[in-house]
Amino acid sequence: MTHPLLDLTPLTPAHFAAVERRVAALLDTEQDVVIMQGEALLPLEGCVRGGARPGSTALNVVTGPYGRTFGNWLRECGATVVDLQVPFHGAATAEQVERALAEHPEIDFVSLVHAEAATGNTNPVAEIGEVVRAHGALFMLDAVASVAAEPLLPDAWGVDLCVIGAQKAMGGPAGVSAVSVSARAWERLAANPGAPRRSYLSLLDWKERWIDTGRAALPHAPAQLEMLALDACLERIEEEGLATRMAAHASAASATRSGALALGGGIEPYVYSARDAAPVATTLRTPTGIDAAALVADALAADPSVPLIAGGGALAKEMIRVNHYGSDATQRAVRSSLAALGAALRAAGADIDPAAAEKAVSDSWPAIAS
Ligand SMILES: *Cc1c(COP(=O)(O)O)cnc(C)c1O
Numbered sequence: 001m002t003h004p005l006l007d008l009t010p011l012t013p014a015h016f017a018a019v020e021r022r023v024a025a026l027l028d029t030e031q032d033v034v035i036m037q038g039e040a041l042l043p044l045e046g047c048v049r050g051g052a053r054p055g056s057t058a059l060n061v062v063t064g065p066y067g068r069t070f071g072n073w074l075r076e077c078g079a080t081v082v083d084l085q086v087p088f089h090g091a092a093t094a095e096q097v098e099r100a101l102a103e104h105p106e107i108d109f110v111s112l113v114h115a116e117a118a119t120g121n122t123n124p125v126a127e128i129g130e131v132v133r134a135h136g137a138l139f140m141l142d143a144v145a146s147v148a149a150e151p152l153l154p155d156a157w158g159v160d161l162c163v164i165g166a167q168k169a170m171g172g173p174a175g176v177s178a179v180s181v182s183a184r185a186w187e188r189l190a191a192n193p194g195a196p197r198r199s200y201l202s203l204l205d206w207k208e209r210w211i212d213t214g215r216a217a218l219p220h221a222p223a224q225l226e227m228l229a230l231d232a233c234l235e236r237i238e239e240e241g242l243a244t245r246m247a248a249h250a251s252a253a254s255a256t257r258s259g260a261l262a263l264g265g266g267i268e269p270y271v272y273s274a275r276d277a278a279p280v281a282t283t284l285r286t287p288t289g290i291d292a293a294a295l296v297a298d299a300l301a302a303d304p305s306v307p308l309i310a311g312g313g314a315l316a317k318e319m320i321r322v323n324h325y326g327s328d329a330t331q332r333a334v335r336s337s338l339a340a341l342g343a344a345l346r347a348a349g350a351d352i353d354p355a356a357a358e359k360a361v362s363d364s365w366p367a368i369a370s
Pocket of ligand 1: 142145
C-alpha cells in the first residue's frame with residue numbers, strides 16, 4: 001500500500017526551480033531566490049555570516065527579539081555593531097536610521113526586521129530602505145512575519161537580502177525558507193573570506209552549485225515534503241490572491257485592536273499607534289496586577305483552539321499575543337480569542353463588556369471578508 005507522505009517520486013530540479021520562481025513572483029523580485037532547506041533562522045544566519053566580517057560596521061535595528069539575535073551573530077563575525085534599540089511598543093523611523101548612518105559613516109551593513117510577530121510592531125521599510133540605499137550599506141530584511149500579511153517589495157525598497165518563511169501569514173510549512181539575493185549582495189558575499197562555504201549556512205554554495213550551473217542538479221536531497229507543502233501554499237495564495245490574503249490580516253489586526261479596547265477590563269494594545277501595529281499578530285498589554293501568562297493559560301483551558309500565547313521571556317508578565325495569521329486570519333479566530341480572553345479577565349475580577357467587543361469586531365471587518 002502506498003503512503004501519501006512516504007512513497008513519493010523524487011522532487012526534480014525543474015520542480016525545485018519552479019518553486020523558486022513562485023517565491024520570486026510572490027516577492028515581485030527580479031533577484032535570485034535561494035530556497036534554504038531549513039527554518040528561516042537558517043537563511044538569516046547565513047545572510048549575517050555572509051555579509052559581516054571583521055572590520056565591517058553594522059547597524060542593527062532592534063525592535064524585538066530577532067534583532068537581538070542578529071546583533072549577537074554580527075558580533076561573533078567580528079563586526080562592530082551599532083544597535084539602534086527601539087521600544088517594543090513602537091517602530092523604528094527612517095530619521096532614526098538616517099541619524100545613525102550619519103553618526104557612523106563606516107556602516108556597511110544594516111539589519112532590520114520588517115514585522116515582529118513576537119512584539120506586534122512593523123517598521124516602515126520603504127522609507128528606511130531609501131536612507132540605507134542613499135548611504136550605500138548592504139540591507140538585510142527579516143520579512144518572515146510580514147510576507148503575505150502586508151506589502152513586501154524588496155526590489156522597490158532596495159533590500160539586498162530579503163528572508164521569508166512560510167509558517168506565518170503564508171500558512172505554509174516551517175521547515176523551508178527563502179531569501180532573495182541582489183547582485184550587490186552576491187558580490188559582497190563572494191568578497192568575504194569569512195562567508196560560509198561548504199556549509200549548510202552557505203548561500204554561496206547554492207550559487208556555485210545550483211544557480212551558476214543552470215539549476216540542473218540539486219546539491220543535496222531536498223526536504224521533499226516541505227518543498228511540496230511550500231509549493232501548495234504558494235499555489236493557494238495565488239488562487240486566493242495575495243491582496244485578499246493581506247486584507248484578511250489587516251482586518252484581523254484592526255478588529256483585534258478595536259475589539260480589545262472595547263472589551264475593557266484594562267486590556268490595551270501593546271503597540272501604541274495602529275500605524276506601527278503589524279497585520280500578522282496583535283499584542284495586548286494586561287492591566288497591572290494581572291499576569292499575562294496566567295491569563296492566557298486560563299483562556300486556553302477554556303478554549304484550546306484560540307491562537308493566544310503570552311509574550312516571551314520577561315514579556316510573559318504583561319504581553320498577550322493574538323497570532324491571527326495564516327488560517328487564523330479570520331473573524332472567527334479573532335472573536336473566539338477575545339471571548340476567551342474576556343472570560344479569563346472576568347474570572348480574574350475585571351469588569352468587561354463582551355458585547356461591545358463583538359460589535360467592534362463586526363464594525364472593523366469589511367463586509368467581503370469572513
Ligand atoms: C517567526 C519569525 C521568525 C522565525 O522564527 P521562529 O522562532 O522559528 O518562529 C523569524 N523572524 C521573525 C521576525 C519572526 O516573526
